[in-house]
Amino acid sequence: MININRPRRSVLYMPGVNTRALEKAKTLPADSLILDLEDAVAPDSKSIARENIRTALESGFGHREAVVRINGLNTPWGLDDLKAFANTKADAIVLPKVESAKKIQEVAKLLSELNAPKDLTIWAMIETPKAIFKLEEIAGAHPRLEALVLGTSDLVKDLHARHTLDRTETLTALSLSVLAARAYGLCVLDGVHLILDDEAGLKQSCVQGRDMGFDGKTLIHPSQIALANELFGPSAQEIEEAQQKIAAYESAISTGAGIAVLNGKLIEELHIQDAKRLLALAAAIQSFGTNN
Structure with a gap:
Protein backbone atom coordinates (compact mmCIF):
# COMPACT_ATOMS: atom_id res chain seq x y z
CA MET A 1 0.00 0.00 0.00
CA ILE A 2 1.26 3.46 -0.94
CA ASN A 3 1.87 5.55 2.17
CA ILE A 4 3.39 8.92 1.33
CA ASN A 5 2.44 10.25 4.77
CA ARG A 6 4.83 7.89 6.56
CA PRO A 7 7.69 9.77 8.28
CA ARG A 8 10.79 9.68 6.12
CA ARG A 9 12.77 12.48 7.72
CA SER A 10 16.02 10.51 7.64
CA VAL A 11 16.72 7.88 4.97
CA LEU A 12 20.13 6.26 5.47
CA TYR A 13 22.05 4.39 2.78
CA MET A 14 23.54 1.15 4.15
CA PRO A 15 26.01 -0.93 2.06
CA GLY A 16 24.75 -4.48 1.75
CA VAL A 17 28.25 -5.89 1.90
CA ASN A 18 28.80 -4.63 5.47
CA THR A 19 27.10 -7.04 7.88
CA ARG A 20 28.21 -5.03 10.90
CA ALA A 21 26.54 -1.91 9.51
CA LEU A 22 23.37 -3.83 8.72
CA GLU A 23 23.19 -5.06 12.29
CA LYS A 24 23.87 -1.60 13.70
CA ALA A 25 21.08 -0.19 11.53
CA LYS A 26 18.56 -2.01 13.73
CA THR A 27 19.43 0.36 16.59
CA LEU A 28 19.65 3.66 14.69
CA PRO A 29 16.94 6.36 14.92
CA ALA A 30 16.59 6.60 11.12
CA ASP A 31 13.04 6.51 9.74
CA SER A 32 14.07 4.53 6.66
CA LEU A 33 17.03 2.51 5.42
CA ILE A 34 18.15 2.04 1.83
CA LEU A 35 19.95 -1.31 1.83
CA ASP A 36 22.27 -0.86 -1.10
CA LEU A 37 23.31 -3.38 -3.74
CA GLU A 38 24.35 -0.80 -6.31
CA ASP A 39 26.92 2.00 -5.93
CA ALA A 40 28.23 0.94 -2.52
CA VAL A 41 28.97 -2.64 -3.58
CA ALA A 42 31.86 -3.78 -5.80
CA PRO A 43 31.02 -6.18 -8.67
CA ASP A 44 32.73 -9.13 -6.99
CA SER A 45 30.66 -8.62 -3.83
CA LYS A 46 27.17 -8.30 -5.36
CA SER A 47 26.00 -11.83 -4.54
CA ILE A 48 27.42 -11.66 -1.00
CA ALA A 49 25.67 -8.34 -0.38
CA ARG A 50 22.41 -9.79 -1.70
CA GLU A 51 22.52 -12.63 0.82
CA ASN A 52 23.55 -10.29 3.63
CA ILE A 53 20.49 -8.13 3.04
CA ARG A 54 18.15 -11.10 2.76
CA THR A 55 19.40 -12.37 6.11
CA ALA A 56 19.07 -8.95 7.73
CA LEU A 57 15.52 -8.54 6.46
CA GLU A 58 14.45 -11.83 8.03
CA SER A 59 15.08 -10.51 11.54
CA GLY A 60 13.62 -7.12 10.65
CA PHE A 61 14.54 -3.51 11.43
CA GLY A 62 11.84 -2.61 13.94
CA HIS A 63 9.89 0.53 13.03
CA ARG A 64 12.46 1.41 10.39
CA GLU A 65 11.33 1.14 6.80
CA ALA A 66 13.68 -1.18 4.90
CA VAL A 67 14.00 -0.67 1.16
CA VAL A 68 16.46 -2.36 -1.19
CA ARG A 69 18.30 -0.52 -3.95
CA ILE A 70 18.88 -3.08 -6.68
CA ASN A 71 21.23 -2.85 -9.62
CA GLY A 72 19.76 -1.75 -12.93
CA LEU A 73 18.07 -4.43 -15.03
CA ASN A 74 20.60 -3.64 -17.77
CA THR A 75 23.39 -5.00 -15.53
CA PRO A 76 24.35 -8.64 -14.90
CA TRP A 77 22.88 -8.46 -11.37
CA GLY A 78 19.63 -6.50 -11.64
CA LEU A 79 17.19 -9.29 -12.50
CA ASP A 80 18.62 -11.60 -9.83
CA ASP A 81 18.34 -8.76 -7.32
CA LEU A 82 14.68 -8.27 -8.17
CA LYS A 83 13.93 -12.00 -7.92
CA ALA A 84 15.74 -12.19 -4.58
CA PHE A 85 13.64 -9.45 -2.94
CA ALA A 86 10.23 -9.71 -4.62
CA ASN A 87 8.90 -11.82 -1.74
CA THR A 88 10.81 -10.77 1.36
CA LYS A 89 10.20 -8.32 4.19
CA ALA A 90 11.49 -5.44 2.07
CA ASP A 91 9.11 -2.47 2.03
CA ALA A 92 10.16 -1.17 -1.39
CA ILE A 93 12.52 -1.67 -4.30
CA VAL A 94 14.69 1.31 -5.26
CA LEU A 95 15.50 1.56 -8.97
CA PRO A 96 18.69 3.41 -9.92
CA LYS A 97 18.95 5.90 -12.77
CA VAL A 98 15.32 5.90 -13.83
CA GLU A 99 14.93 7.89 -17.03
CA SER A 100 11.51 6.84 -18.31
CA ALA A 101 8.15 5.42 -17.31
CA LYS A 102 9.03 2.27 -19.23
CA LYS A 103 11.69 1.26 -16.70
CA ILE A 104 9.24 1.47 -13.81
CA GLN A 105 6.54 -0.33 -15.74
CA GLU A 106 8.98 -3.12 -16.62
CA VAL A 107 9.90 -3.65 -12.98
CA ALA A 108 6.25 -3.48 -11.90
CA LYS A 109 5.36 -6.14 -14.47
CA LEU A 110 8.16 -8.40 -13.26
CA LEU A 111 7.06 -7.96 -9.63
CA SER A 112 3.54 -9.05 -10.57
CA GLU A 113 4.90 -12.07 -12.43
CA LEU A 114 6.94 -12.95 -9.34
CA ASN A 115 3.75 -12.71 -7.22
CA ALA A 116 5.23 -9.90 -5.13
CA PRO A 117 2.84 -8.49 -2.53
CA LYS A 118 0.86 -5.46 -3.65
CA ASP A 119 2.32 -3.38 -0.82
CA LEU A 120 5.87 -3.82 -2.17
CA THR A 121 6.33 -0.40 -3.72
CA ILE A 122 8.87 1.14 -6.10
CA TRP A 123 11.11 4.13 -5.44
CA ALA A 124 12.71 5.82 -8.45
CA MET A 125 16.17 7.38 -8.31
CA ILE A 126 16.20 10.71 -10.16
CA GLU A 127 19.86 11.32 -10.91
CA THR A 128 20.41 12.22 -14.57
CA PRO A 129 19.55 15.17 -16.83
CA LYS A 130 17.25 12.95 -18.91
CA ALA A 131 15.32 11.99 -15.77
CA ILE A 132 14.65 15.66 -15.02
CA PHE A 133 13.17 16.18 -18.48
CA LYS A 134 11.00 13.05 -18.03
CA LEU A 135 9.78 13.77 -14.49
CA GLU A 136 6.06 13.97 -15.25
CA GLU A 137 6.19 10.76 -17.28
CA ILE A 138 8.11 8.99 -14.50
CA ALA A 139 5.90 10.27 -11.67
CA GLY A 140 2.75 8.96 -13.33
CA ALA A 141 4.28 5.69 -14.51
CA HIS A 142 2.58 3.08 -12.29
CA PRO A 143 0.45 2.72 -9.12
CA ARG A 144 3.35 0.88 -7.39
CA LEU A 145 5.53 3.99 -7.57
CA GLU A 146 5.72 5.60 -4.13
CA ALA A 147 8.74 7.89 -4.04
CA LEU A 148 11.21 9.95 -6.04
CA VAL A 149 14.74 9.91 -4.60
CA LEU A 150 17.15 12.59 -5.76
CA GLY A 151 20.64 11.39 -6.63
CA THR A 152 22.28 14.79 -6.66
CA SER A 153 25.87 13.53 -6.73
CA ASP A 154 25.38 11.75 -10.05
CA LEU A 155 23.36 14.66 -11.37
CA VAL A 156 26.08 17.21 -10.58
CA LYS A 157 28.63 14.92 -12.25
CA ASP A 158 26.52 14.61 -15.40
CA LEU A 159 25.94 18.36 -15.49
CA HIS A 160 29.71 19.02 -15.32
CA ALA A 161 28.75 21.31 -12.44
CA ARG A 162 30.30 21.94 -9.04
CA HIS A 163 28.82 21.38 -5.59
CA THR A 164 28.06 24.72 -3.95
CA LEU A 165 26.79 25.59 -0.47
CA ASP A 166 23.50 27.01 -1.73
CA ARG A 167 23.14 24.21 -4.34
CA THR A 168 22.57 26.62 -7.20
CA GLU A 169 23.64 23.87 -9.60
CA THR A 170 20.69 21.61 -8.71
CA LEU A 171 17.91 24.00 -7.63
CA THR A 172 15.97 23.62 -10.88
CA ALA A 173 16.10 19.83 -10.68
CA LEU A 174 15.16 19.83 -7.00
CA SER A 175 12.17 22.10 -7.52
CA LEU A 176 10.89 20.21 -10.56
CA SER A 177 11.15 16.94 -8.63
CA VAL A 178 9.03 18.29 -5.78
CA LEU A 179 6.47 19.59 -8.27
CA ALA A 180 6.25 16.20 -10.01
CA ALA A 181 5.94 14.33 -6.72
CA ARG A 182 3.16 16.56 -5.42
CA ALA A 183 1.30 16.48 -8.74
CA TYR A 184 1.15 12.68 -8.58
CA GLY A 185 0.85 12.13 -4.82
CA LEU A 186 4.35 10.74 -4.28
CA CYS A 187 6.93 11.06 -1.52
CA VAL A 188 10.06 12.97 -2.52
CA LEU A 189 13.47 12.69 -0.84
CA ASP A 190 16.36 15.14 -1.08
CA GLY A 191 19.87 14.11 -2.11
CA VAL A 192 22.79 13.45 0.23
CA HIS A 193 25.19 15.91 1.84
CA LEU A 194 28.62 14.52 1.02
CA ILE A 195 30.80 16.16 3.69
CA LEU A 196 30.64 14.25 6.97
CA ASP A 197 32.32 16.71 9.33
CA ASP A 198 30.12 19.63 8.33
CA GLU A 199 27.13 20.13 10.62
CA ALA A 200 26.57 23.69 9.41
CA GLY A 201 26.49 22.60 5.76
CA LEU A 202 24.19 19.67 6.52
CA LYS A 203 21.84 21.95 8.43
CA GLN A 204 21.74 24.43 5.58
CA SER A 205 20.98 21.66 3.10
CA CYS A 206 18.23 20.16 5.31
CA VAL A 207 16.56 23.52 5.91
CA GLN A 208 16.67 24.31 2.21
CA GLY A 209 15.21 20.93 1.25
CA ARG A 210 12.51 21.12 3.92
CA ASP A 211 11.50 24.62 2.85
CA MET A 212 11.32 23.50 -0.79
CA GLY A 213 8.87 20.76 0.17
CA PHE A 214 10.94 17.59 0.45
CA ASP A 215 9.69 14.94 2.88
CA GLY A 216 13.15 14.03 4.12
CA LYS A 217 16.86 13.72 3.45
CA THR A 218 18.89 10.80 2.18
CA LEU A 219 22.01 10.32 4.29
CA ILE A 220 25.39 8.62 4.05
CA HIS A 221 26.35 8.33 7.72
CA PRO A 222 24.53 7.69 11.03
CA SER A 223 25.95 10.94 12.45
CA GLN A 224 23.63 12.84 10.10
CA ILE A 225 20.39 11.25 11.34
CA ALA A 226 19.66 13.41 14.37
CA LEU A 227 19.83 16.70 12.48
CA ALA A 228 17.66 15.41 9.62
CA ASN A 229 15.06 14.14 12.10
CA GLU A 230 15.01 17.46 13.90
CA LEU A 231 14.74 19.66 10.83
CA PHE A 232 12.30 17.57 8.78
CA GLY A 233 10.09 16.84 11.78
CA PRO A 234 7.59 19.33 13.20
CA SER A 235 8.87 21.34 16.14
Missing part, protein backbone atom coordinates in the same frame (compact mmCIF):
# COMPACT_ATOMS: atom_id res chain seq x y z
CA ALA A 236 6.94 21.72 19.40
CA GLN A 237 6.12 25.29 18.39
CA GLU A 238 4.79 24.20 15.00
CA ILE A 239 2.63 21.53 16.64
CA GLU A 240 1.19 24.08 19.08
CA GLU A 241 0.51 26.57 16.28
CA ALA A 242 -1.22 23.87 14.20
CA GLN A 243 -3.48 23.02 17.14
CA GLN A 244 -4.28 26.70 17.67
CA LYS A 245 -5.14 27.19 14.00
CA ILE A 246 -7.54 24.26 14.02
CA ALA A 247 -9.19 25.43 17.23
CA ALA A 248 -9.57 29.00 15.96
CA TYR A 249 -10.96 27.87 12.61
CA GLU A 250 -13.45 25.44 14.15
CA SER A 251 -14.61 28.16 16.50
CA ALA A 252 -15.10 30.56 13.59
CA ILE A 253 -16.98 27.96 11.54
CA SER A 254 -19.31 27.28 14.46
CA THR A 255 -20.39 30.93 14.37
CA GLY A 256 -21.02 30.85 10.61
CA ALA A 257 -17.77 32.54 9.57
CA GLY A 258 -15.73 31.13 6.70
CA ILE A 259 -12.34 32.23 7.95
CA ALA A 260 -10.63 32.85 11.29
CA VAL A 261 -8.01 35.29 12.50
CA LEU A 262 -5.17 34.10 14.72
CA ASN A 263 -2.39 36.40 15.90
CA GLY A 264 -3.29 38.86 13.16
CA LYS A 265 -3.21 36.26 10.38
CA LEU A 266 -6.09 34.95 8.31
CA ILE A 267 -6.78 31.21 8.70
CA GLU A 268 -8.59 29.46 5.83
CA GLU A 269 -9.39 25.86 4.97
CA LEU A 270 -6.07 25.44 3.14
CA HIS A 271 -4.20 26.30 6.34
CA ILE A 272 -6.24 23.73 8.25
CA GLN A 273 -5.41 21.01 5.74
CA ASP A 274 -1.71 21.73 6.21
CA ALA A 275 -2.08 21.88 10.00
CA LYS A 276 -3.79 18.48 10.05
CA ARG A 277 -1.05 17.03 7.83
CA LEU A 278 1.59 18.32 10.24
CA LEU A 279 -0.21 16.89 13.29
CA ALA A 280 -0.61 13.53 11.56
CA LEU A 281 3.13 13.49 10.86
CA ALA A 282 3.87 14.35 14.49
CA ALA A 283 1.60 11.53 15.68
CA ALA A 284 3.26 9.05 13.33
CA ILE A 285 6.71 10.07 14.58
CA GLN A 286 5.53 9.71 18.16
CA SER A 287 4.34 6.17 17.40
CA PHE A 288 7.94 5.26 16.59
CA GLY A 289 8.82 6.03 20.20
CA THR A 290 11.54 8.50 19.19
CA ASN A 291 11.89 12.05 17.97
CA ASN A 292 15.64 11.74 17.50
Whole structure:
Protein backbone atom coordinates (compact mmCIF):
# COMPACT_ATOMS: atom_id res chain seq x y z
CA MET A 1 0.00 0.00 0.00
CA ILE A 2 1.26 3.46 -0.94
CA ASN A 3 1.87 5.55 2.17
CA ILE A 4 3.39 8.92 1.33
CA ASN A 5 2.44 10.25 4.77
CA ARG A 6 4.83 7.89 6.56
CA PRO A 7 7.69 9.77 8.28
CA ARG A 8 10.79 9.68 6.12
CA ARG A 9 12.77 12.48 7.72
CA SER A 10 16.02 10.51 7.64
CA VAL A 11 16.72 7.88 4.97
CA LEU A 12 20.13 6.26 5.47
CA TYR A 13 22.05 4.39 2.78
CA MET A 14 23.54 1.15 4.15
CA PRO A 15 26.01 -0.93 2.06
CA GLY A 16 24.75 -4.48 1.75
CA VAL A 17 28.25 -5.89 1.90
CA ASN A 18 28.80 -4.63 5.47
CA THR A 19 27.10 -7.04 7.88
CA ARG A 20 28.21 -5.03 10.90
CA ALA A 21 26.54 -1.91 9.51
CA LEU A 22 23.37 -3.83 8.72
CA GLU A 23 23.19 -5.06 12.29
CA LYS A 24 23.87 -1.60 13.70
CA ALA A 25 21.08 -0.19 11.53
CA LYS A 26 18.56 -2.01 13.73
CA THR A 27 19.43 0.36 16.59
CA LEU A 28 19.65 3.66 14.69
CA PRO A 29 16.94 6.36 14.92
CA ALA A 30 16.59 6.60 11.12
CA ASP A 31 13.04 6.51 9.74
CA SER A 32 14.07 4.53 6.66
CA LEU A 33 17.03 2.51 5.42
CA ILE A 34 18.15 2.04 1.83
CA LEU A 35 19.95 -1.31 1.83
CA ASP A 36 22.27 -0.86 -1.10
CA LEU A 37 23.31 -3.38 -3.74
CA GLU A 38 24.35 -0.80 -6.31
CA ASP A 39 26.92 2.00 -5.93
CA ALA A 40 28.23 0.94 -2.52
CA VAL A 41 28.97 -2.64 -3.58
CA ALA A 42 31.86 -3.78 -5.80
CA PRO A 43 31.02 -6.18 -8.67
CA ASP A 44 32.73 -9.13 -6.99
CA SER A 45 30.66 -8.62 -3.83
CA LYS A 46 27.17 -8.30 -5.36
CA SER A 47 26.00 -11.83 -4.54
CA ILE A 48 27.42 -11.66 -1.00
CA ALA A 49 25.67 -8.34 -0.38
CA ARG A 50 22.41 -9.79 -1.70
CA GLU A 51 22.52 -12.63 0.82
CA ASN A 52 23.55 -10.29 3.63
CA ILE A 53 20.49 -8.13 3.04
CA ARG A 54 18.15 -11.10 2.76
CA THR A 55 19.40 -12.37 6.11
CA ALA A 56 19.07 -8.95 7.73
CA LEU A 57 15.52 -8.54 6.46
CA GLU A 58 14.45 -11.83 8.03
CA SER A 59 15.08 -10.51 11.54
CA GLY A 60 13.62 -7.12 10.65
CA PHE A 61 14.54 -3.51 11.43
CA GLY A 62 11.84 -2.61 13.94
CA HIS A 63 9.89 0.53 13.03
CA ARG A 64 12.46 1.41 10.39
CA GLU A 65 11.33 1.14 6.80
CA ALA A 66 13.68 -1.18 4.90
CA VAL A 67 14.00 -0.67 1.16
CA VAL A 68 16.46 -2.36 -1.19
CA ARG A 69 18.30 -0.52 -3.95
CA ILE A 70 18.88 -3.08 -6.68
CA ASN A 71 21.23 -2.85 -9.62
CA GLY A 72 19.76 -1.75 -12.93
CA LEU A 73 18.07 -4.43 -15.03
CA ASN A 74 20.60 -3.64 -17.77
CA THR A 75 23.39 -5.00 -15.53
CA PRO A 76 24.35 -8.64 -14.90
CA TRP A 77 22.88 -8.46 -11.37
CA GLY A 78 19.63 -6.50 -11.64
CA LEU A 79 17.19 -9.29 -12.50
CA ASP A 80 18.62 -11.60 -9.83
CA ASP A 81 18.34 -8.76 -7.32
CA LEU A 82 14.68 -8.27 -8.17
CA LYS A 83 13.93 -12.00 -7.92
CA ALA A 84 15.74 -12.19 -4.58
CA PHE A 85 13.64 -9.45 -2.94
CA ALA A 86 10.23 -9.71 -4.62
CA ASN A 87 8.90 -11.82 -1.74
CA THR A 88 10.81 -10.77 1.36
CA LYS A 89 10.20 -8.32 4.19
CA ALA A 90 11.49 -5.44 2.07
CA ASP A 91 9.11 -2.47 2.03
CA ALA A 92 10.16 -1.17 -1.39
CA ILE A 93 12.52 -1.67 -4.30
CA VAL A 94 14.69 1.31 -5.26
CA LEU A 95 15.50 1.56 -8.97
CA PRO A 96 18.69 3.41 -9.92
CA LYS A 97 18.95 5.90 -12.77
CA VAL A 98 15.32 5.90 -13.83
CA GLU A 99 14.93 7.89 -17.03
CA SER A 100 11.51 6.84 -18.31
CA ALA A 101 8.15 5.42 -17.31
CA LYS A 102 9.03 2.27 -19.23
CA LYS A 103 11.69 1.26 -16.70
CA ILE A 104 9.24 1.47 -13.81
CA GLN A 105 6.54 -0.33 -15.74
CA GLU A 106 8.98 -3.12 -16.62
CA VAL A 107 9.90 -3.65 -12.98
CA ALA A 108 6.25 -3.48 -11.90
CA LYS A 109 5.36 -6.14 -14.47
CA LEU A 110 8.16 -8.40 -13.26
CA LEU A 111 7.06 -7.96 -9.63
CA SER A 112 3.54 -9.05 -10.57
CA GLU A 113 4.90 -12.07 -12.43
CA LEU A 114 6.94 -12.95 -9.34
CA ASN A 115 3.75 -12.71 -7.22
CA ALA A 116 5.23 -9.90 -5.13
CA PRO A 117 2.84 -8.49 -2.53
CA LYS A 118 0.86 -5.46 -3.65
CA ASP A 119 2.32 -3.38 -0.82
CA LEU A 120 5.87 -3.82 -2.17
CA THR A 121 6.33 -0.40 -3.72
CA ILE A 122 8.87 1.14 -6.10
CA TRP A 123 11.11 4.13 -5.44
CA ALA A 124 12.71 5.82 -8.45
CA MET A 125 16.17 7.38 -8.31
CA ILE A 126 16.20 10.71 -10.16
CA GLU A 127 19.86 11.32 -10.91
CA THR A 128 20.41 12.22 -14.57
CA PRO A 129 19.55 15.17 -16.83
CA LYS A 130 17.25 12.95 -18.91
CA ALA A 131 15.32 11.99 -15.77
CA ILE A 132 14.65 15.66 -15.02
CA PHE A 133 13.17 16.18 -18.48
CA LYS A 134 11.00 13.05 -18.03
CA LEU A 135 9.78 13.77 -14.49
CA GLU A 136 6.06 13.97 -15.25
CA GLU A 137 6.19 10.76 -17.28
CA ILE A 138 8.11 8.99 -14.50
CA ALA A 139 5.90 10.27 -11.67
CA GLY A 140 2.75 8.96 -13.33
CA ALA A 141 4.28 5.69 -14.51
CA HIS A 142 2.58 3.08 -12.29
CA PRO A 143 0.45 2.72 -9.12
CA ARG A 144 3.35 0.88 -7.39
CA LEU A 145 5.53 3.99 -7.57
CA GLU A 146 5.72 5.60 -4.13
CA ALA A 147 8.74 7.89 -4.04
CA LEU A 148 11.21 9.95 -6.04
CA VAL A 149 14.74 9.91 -4.60
CA LEU A 150 17.15 12.59 -5.76
CA GLY A 151 20.64 11.39 -6.63
CA THR A 152 22.28 14.79 -6.66
CA SER A 153 25.87 13.53 -6.73
CA ASP A 154 25.38 11.75 -10.05
CA LEU A 155 23.36 14.66 -11.37
CA VAL A 156 26.08 17.21 -10.58
CA LYS A 157 28.63 14.92 -12.25
CA ASP A 158 26.52 14.61 -15.40
CA LEU A 159 25.94 18.36 -15.49
CA HIS A 160 29.71 19.02 -15.32
CA ALA A 161 28.75 21.31 -12.44
CA ARG A 162 30.30 21.94 -9.04
CA HIS A 163 28.82 21.38 -5.59
CA THR A 164 28.06 24.72 -3.95
CA LEU A 165 26.79 25.59 -0.47
CA ASP A 166 23.50 27.01 -1.73
CA ARG A 167 23.14 24.21 -4.34
CA THR A 168 22.57 26.62 -7.20
CA GLU A 169 23.64 23.87 -9.60
CA THR A 170 20.69 21.61 -8.71
CA LEU A 171 17.91 24.00 -7.63
CA THR A 172 15.97 23.62 -10.88
CA ALA A 173 16.10 19.83 -10.68
CA LEU A 174 15.16 19.83 -7.00
CA SER A 175 12.17 22.10 -7.52
CA LEU A 176 10.89 20.21 -10.56
CA SER A 177 11.15 16.94 -8.63
CA VAL A 178 9.03 18.29 -5.78
CA LEU A 179 6.47 19.59 -8.27
CA ALA A 180 6.25 16.20 -10.01
CA ALA A 181 5.94 14.33 -6.72
CA ARG A 182 3.16 16.56 -5.42
CA ALA A 183 1.30 16.48 -8.74
CA TYR A 184 1.15 12.68 -8.58
CA GLY A 185 0.85 12.13 -4.82
CA LEU A 186 4.35 10.74 -4.28
CA CYS A 187 6.93 11.06 -1.52
CA VAL A 188 10.06 12.97 -2.52
CA LEU A 189 13.47 12.69 -0.84
CA ASP A 190 16.36 15.14 -1.08
CA GLY A 191 19.87 14.11 -2.11
CA VAL A 192 22.79 13.45 0.23
CA HIS A 193 25.19 15.91 1.84
CA LEU A 194 28.62 14.52 1.02
CA ILE A 195 30.80 16.16 3.69
CA LEU A 196 30.64 14.25 6.97
CA ASP A 197 32.32 16.71 9.33
CA ASP A 198 30.12 19.63 8.33
CA GLU A 199 27.13 20.13 10.62
CA ALA A 200 26.57 23.69 9.41
CA GLY A 201 26.49 22.60 5.76
CA LEU A 202 24.19 19.67 6.52
CA LYS A 203 21.84 21.95 8.43
CA GLN A 204 21.74 24.43 5.58
CA SER A 205 20.98 21.66 3.10
CA CYS A 206 18.23 20.16 5.31
CA VAL A 207 16.56 23.52 5.91
CA GLN A 208 16.67 24.31 2.21
CA GLY A 209 15.21 20.93 1.25
CA ARG A 210 12.51 21.12 3.92
CA ASP A 211 11.50 24.62 2.85
CA MET A 212 11.32 23.50 -0.79
CA GLY A 213 8.87 20.76 0.17
CA PHE A 214 10.94 17.59 0.45
CA ASP A 215 9.69 14.94 2.88
CA GLY A 216 13.15 14.03 4.12
CA LYS A 217 16.86 13.72 3.45
CA THR A 218 18.89 10.80 2.18
CA LEU A 219 22.01 10.32 4.29
CA ILE A 220 25.39 8.62 4.05
CA HIS A 221 26.35 8.33 7.72
CA PRO A 222 24.53 7.69 11.03
CA SER A 223 25.95 10.94 12.45
CA GLN A 224 23.63 12.84 10.10
CA ILE A 225 20.39 11.25 11.34
CA ALA A 226 19.66 13.41 14.37
CA LEU A 227 19.83 16.70 12.48
CA ALA A 228 17.66 15.41 9.62
CA ASN A 229 15.06 14.14 12.10
CA GLU A 230 15.01 17.46 13.90
CA LEU A 231 14.74 19.66 10.83
CA PHE A 232 12.30 17.57 8.78
CA GLY A 233 10.09 16.84 11.78
CA PRO A 234 7.59 19.33 13.20
CA SER A 235 8.87 21.34 16.14
CA ALA A 236 6.94 21.72 19.40
CA GLN A 237 6.12 25.29 18.39
CA GLU A 238 4.79 24.20 15.00
CA ILE A 239 2.63 21.53 16.64
CA GLU A 240 1.19 24.08 19.08
CA GLU A 241 0.51 26.57 16.28
CA ALA A 242 -1.22 23.87 14.20
CA GLN A 243 -3.48 23.02 17.14
CA GLN A 244 -4.28 26.70 17.67
CA LYS A 245 -5.14 27.19 14.00
CA ILE A 246 -7.54 24.26 14.02
CA ALA A 247 -9.19 25.43 17.23
CA ALA A 248 -9.57 29.00 15.96
CA TYR A 249 -10.96 27.87 12.61
CA GLU A 250 -13.45 25.44 14.15
CA SER A 251 -14.61 28.16 16.50
CA ALA A 252 -15.10 30.56 13.59
CA ILE A 253 -16.98 27.96 11.54
CA SER A 254 -19.31 27.28 14.46
CA THR A 255 -20.39 30.93 14.37
CA GLY A 256 -21.02 30.85 10.61
CA ALA A 257 -17.77 32.54 9.57
CA GLY A 258 -15.73 31.13 6.70
CA ILE A 259 -12.34 32.23 7.95
CA ALA A 260 -10.63 32.85 11.29
CA VAL A 261 -8.01 35.29 12.50
CA LEU A 262 -5.17 34.10 14.72
CA ASN A 263 -2.39 36.40 15.90
CA GLY A 264 -3.29 38.86 13.16
CA LYS A 265 -3.21 36.26 10.38
CA LEU A 266 -6.09 34.95 8.31
CA ILE A 267 -6.78 31.21 8.70
CA GLU A 268 -8.59 29.46 5.83
CA GLU A 269 -9.39 25.86 4.97
CA LEU A 270 -6.07 25.44 3.14
CA HIS A 271 -4.20 26.30 6.34
CA ILE A 272 -6.24 23.73 8.25
CA GLN A 273 -5.41 21.01 5.74
CA ASP A 274 -1.71 21.73 6.21
CA ALA A 275 -2.08 21.88 10.00
CA LYS A 276 -3.79 18.48 10.05
CA ARG A 277 -1.05 17.03 7.83
CA LEU A 278 1.59 18.32 10.24
CA LEU A 279 -0.21 16.89 13.29
CA ALA A 280 -0.61 13.53 11.56
CA LEU A 281 3.13 13.49 10.86
CA ALA A 282 3.87 14.35 14.49
CA ALA A 283 1.60 11.53 15.68
CA ALA A 284 3.26 9.05 13.33
CA ILE A 285 6.71 10.07 14.58
CA GLN A 286 5.53 9.71 18.16
CA SER A 287 4.34 6.17 17.40
CA PHE A 288 7.94 5.26 16.59
CA GLY A 289 8.82 6.03 20.20
CA THR A 290 11.54 8.50 19.19
CA ASN A 291 11.89 12.05 17.97
CA ASN A 292 15.64 11.74 17.50
